[in-house]
Amino acid sequence: SSDGTSGFFVGVEDVFIGRTPLTVSADYQQNFEGDRTSYGADLHYYALPLGSYFNVSPILGYRHADSAGEYNVDGANIGVRLRLVPSRTGAADITLDQSWVVGDSEGLSVTHVNVGYALTQDLRLSTDLEWQSTADEGDSRVGVNLEWMF
Secondary structure (H helix, E strand, O other), rough: OOOOOOEEEEEEEEEEOOOEEEEEEEEEEEEOOOOOOEEEEEEEEEEOOOOOOOEEEEEEEEEEEEOOEEEEEEEEEEEEEEOOOOOOOOOEEEEEEEEEEEOOOOOOEEEEEEEEOOOOOOOOEEEEEEEEOOOOOOOEEEEEEEEEOO
């Protein structure tokens, strides 16, 4: 986090709902001191055919963020996801999410960048960068993830 604390992140990303381009994602993150948490769930609807080199999706969901007493925000999470797949095999991808949590007296902007590469058919290594900010406070997160794809 911005204060140099470490923690953990666990989530499920892009679980398809039926045979549609609609997916659901959910995550929970917390530092080990327990004073910074964030969790939520989102729906994404991919506008272009899956497997394209580029795709765009609206984000609609719920998010809660609490940062060491600096801010405590929860409400509807609305935004957009852009995904770039620069490799022909689809092994590498770059995802940018920009969303805003609305519904509280204090709004929250969340910018999330993920760069990943599939090591095997079932294992992926990625790096996460995330910035959360209100009008007068902010927090950031950097993560290195080992992901199992099923």
